[in-house]
Amino acid sequence: MYIETGFPLPKELAAEFTAQHPNVTFDIREDQFAVITQNAPRVLRDSPPDLMRLPQMSELASADLLLDLDPYAEQFGWTDWPEAQLEQLRVDDEGRRGAGPLYGMGLNFSMTGVYYNKTLASEFGMVSPPTTLDEFDAQLGAARDAGLTPVAQFNGGATGGLLFPLQLLMASYGETAPINDWVFQKPGATIDTPDNLRATTHLQSWIDEEYFADDINALDYSQMIARFIDGESAFIFSGDWESGNFDEQMPGEVGFFPMPPIEEDGQLGAMSAPLTYGVSAYAENPECAAYFLNWIATDETARTITVEVGGSHPMGPADAFMPDVDPASVTAETLSAGSIISEADGAMDFIANATGSIYAQSWTPAMQRLAEGQQDPAEVLSSVQTDYEAEVDG
Numbered sequence: 001m002y003i004e005t006g007f008p009l010p011k012e013l014a015a016e017f018t019a020q021h022p023n024v025t026f027d028i029r030e031d032q033f034a035v036i037t038q039n040a041p042r043v044l045r046d047s048p049p050d051l052m053r054l055p056q057m058s059e060l061a062s063a064d065l066l067l068d069l070d071p072y073a074e075q076f077g078w079t080d081w082p083e084a085q086l087e088q089l090r091v092d093d094e095g096r097r098g099a100g101p102l103y104g105m106g107l108n109f110s111m112t113g114v115y116y117n118k119t120l121a122s123e124f125g126m127v128s129p130p131t132t133l134d135e136f137d138a139q140l141g142a143a144r145d146a147g148l149t150p151v152a153q154f155n156g157g158a159t160g161g162l163l164f165p166l167q168l169l170m171a172s173y174g175e176t177a178p179i180n181d182w183v184f185q186k187p188g189a190t191i192d193t194p195d196n197l198r199a200t201t202h203l204q205s206w207i208d209e210e211y212f213a214d215d216i217n218a219l220d221y222s223q224m225i226a227r228f229i230d231g232e233s234a235f236i237f238s239g240d241w242e243s244g245n246f247d248e249q250m251p252g253e254v255g256f257f258p259m260p261p262i263e264e265d266g267q268l269g270a271m272s273a274p275l276t277y278g279v280s281a282y283a284e285n286p287e288c289a290a291y292f293l294n295w296i297a298t299d300e301t302a303r304t305i306t307v308e309v310g311g312s313h314p315m316g317p318a319d320a321f322m323p324d325v326d327p328a329s330v331t332a333e334t335l336s337a338g339s340i341i342s343e344a345d346g347a348m349d350f351i352a353n354a355t356g357s358i359y360a361q362s363w364t365p366a367m368q369r370l371a372e373g374q375q376d377p378a379e380v381l382s383s384v385q386t387d388y389e390a391e392v393d394g
Contacts, residue, residue: 002043005030007271009107009243009275009310011051013296016305024288032221033352034158040221041065041356048280050289055106057276059187059356061091064227066103072290073102081297082318088273088349097349099186105293106274108312109223111338111347112164112239113258113270115246115330117360118232121255131264133172133202140211143234151206152213152225152233155371160352160364161221162203162371164237164271167351168259170201183349185392192283192350192381196375200370200377205377207371214216217280217368241275243311247329256333258341269346272338273353274315296342307331311340362387 003010006167014026026179029049029085031039037055044052044065060066067092073079077102078086085106114136123181124146129285130136154161170179174195182189204341206212213219213233225242229249258268278290296302297316304323306314311334314320325332352359362384375383 002029002049004053033256044280050283054276054278057351066282068101070102077126088293096204104276104278106193106315108306108310110312111272112277116235130260137212149236150211151228154219154221155216156218160367162367173199173239176269182355192385240311243334244309254330262299268344270341271350272347273349307337
């Protein structure tokens, strides 16, 4: 199994599966998301894992590198699940997502937002999560003025972590449907829009106001999490997959909220998508891989691990078992936020997943140049759109 570094959920699930099925063991390889993105086509063909974290699906499916999972969907009854769980995992014969054969399955539905340290928040006068962007801006400024690092966000190496706040700001400034159209490669879709320019400009204002750590372009994901746990960052932009970790490492000390809208009670949105895994078309044990994916969604212990470690809603039937969660935990907050985003129809897939190389070759260097003041917001969006069109049309 080829997984993303820094995410304990798949390893915890694999260990429990082996405990229940001693005849099955896992050989687990880990790499950063960007490395997996670059390696995916070669790995799926030359050294195919039975299960692999999929950074992007369209090109991989079009190249016949992924196994069509529809026969297993029929066998295990995945077709009876809410269709919204599976539509992002389908790819048609033109490489567009949302329809066609099923080429992946999620370990859960993950979602991004804003974590904050409650102890530090009290030091700069934050008494509740912000309800507008202006209020959030004021809280970031208050943290800086109190001598704290407002946000130690990862953005170094091949990570591009400023995409997290950027895409959340995009949802505050505009509708999420056009962003999904762009990620799903719908004809005529563009990321270079007036709303997204306003969002990118807002992000630049946070950079200019020194709300991010001075060494942002040297920070990787694990360092961001370590600094937050050590009380060296008031906020971070990350996903619900960290809530179980924070409940263990910082019980009662962490809060979570979706990115606030421009106006109170305005539209809400978040990156919210299945934590996608696929089976190589050349896998040695596809039946076992499919059974494992079905077990994750249906076994009560597996679903409990998904909630307690992954911090988000499991895949599976609408009436499936859900474990009890401590209402005072940050896991309870992330689950609640996920329900709010779902009710608001504000879920977006990650803009890093639009094409096979857009994350590593376009978004990441663009975010690093923005952080260094070497590229302005208009140039960021224009350059990424140019690269996107070259890849999609090429």
